[in-house]
Amino acid sequence: MRYLLIVPRALWKTLFALNFGIGLIVLYPFFYILLSRKAWFPAAFRLKRFWARWILFVPGLFVSIKRTIPASELPERAVYCANHASYLDIIINYLVVPHYFVSMGKQEIGKAPLFRIFFREMNILVNRRSKMGSHRAFVRAGHELEKGHSMFLFPEGGISNAGRLLNFKNGAFRLAIEKQVPVVPITYLNNWKLLQNGGFFKSHGSPGIARVIVHEPIPTVGMTENDLVSLRTQVREIILKDLDMYHKK
Numbered sequence: 001m002r003y004l005l006i007v008p009r010a011l012w013k014t015l016f017a018l019n020f021g022i023g024l025i026v027l028y029p030f031f032y033i034l035l036s037r038k039a040w041f042p043a044a045f046r047l048k049r050f051w052a053r054w055i056l057f058v059p060g061l062f063v064s065i066k067r068t069i070p071a072s073e074l075p076e077r078a079v080y081c082a083n084h085a086s087y088l089d090i091i092i093n094y095l096v097v098p099h100y101f102v103s104m105g106k107q108e109i110g111k112a113p114l115f116r117i118f119f120r121e122m123n124i125l126v127n128r129r130s131k132m133g134s135h136r137a138f139v140r141a142g143h144e145l146e147k148g149h150s151m152f153l154f155p156e157g158g159i160s161n162a163g164r165l166l167n168f169k170n171g172a173f174r175l176a177i178e179k180q181v182p183v184v185p186i187t188y189l190n191n192w193k194l195l196q197n198g199g200f201f202k203s204h205g206s207p208g209i210a211r212v213i214v215h216e217p218i219p220t221v222g223m224t225e226n227d228l229v230s231l232r233t234q235v236r237e238i239i240l241k242d243l244d245m246y247h248k249k
Helices: 002-034 038-057 088-096 107-111 115-119 131-146 171-179 225-248
Strands: 061-067 079-082 101-106 124-126 150-153 183-188 208-214
Touching (some): 002 038, 002 115, 038 088, 061 088, 079 088, 079 225, 088 101, 088 183, 088 208, 101 131, 107 115, 107 124, 131 150, 150 171, 183 225
Parallel strands (some): 061 208, 079 150, 079 183, 101 124, 101 150
Antiparallel strands (some): 183 208
């Protein structure tokens, strides 16, 4: 039965990729202008949000968000942490968080044609293989928080192909504690079923509803380096609980 799905999955992924590429080409001149000055970054961010809706709508992807608090009450300066099981996560981020934030991406993105413009100055590239490179990215993220911007990070540091939660790295939680800003856990329940990483023909790909849970912020005021592991564990358990319940259905 699964072999019968290969063709429709491949056709849908082709549509998704073409739509993504066409959108980037059409909007690229506007991004190029808006990303030429830091004062225009908020406008570029709003355009990215529009593009995110475009990317999702054409191939039939919709987003259902369950919020434990109203979006208007989410902190404007925080570290947002989500599980990472699909490239859809990156797109849907812009619909989940209602205000400006800065993302962190792996060094290889800097080589991607056109797309690398977003990491020239607006977002942050990190070389995870280099301690110095990781430190520079950490310092830059701290500066963004000091400016009043939020950071959106995937603490797993990679994509889980089957939607299972990987171990969390310390960076996001060390950053939140150092800058004394809250951590907001976010659970992406089924993005991996809609657009799965791990092979064009073998992996999942289909229209559907992406289901997201946004949890209450966890304050870090008064926390120190000694609280890092407990904070990391707390956030991971919140996300893991949702995923376990979803997989049991």
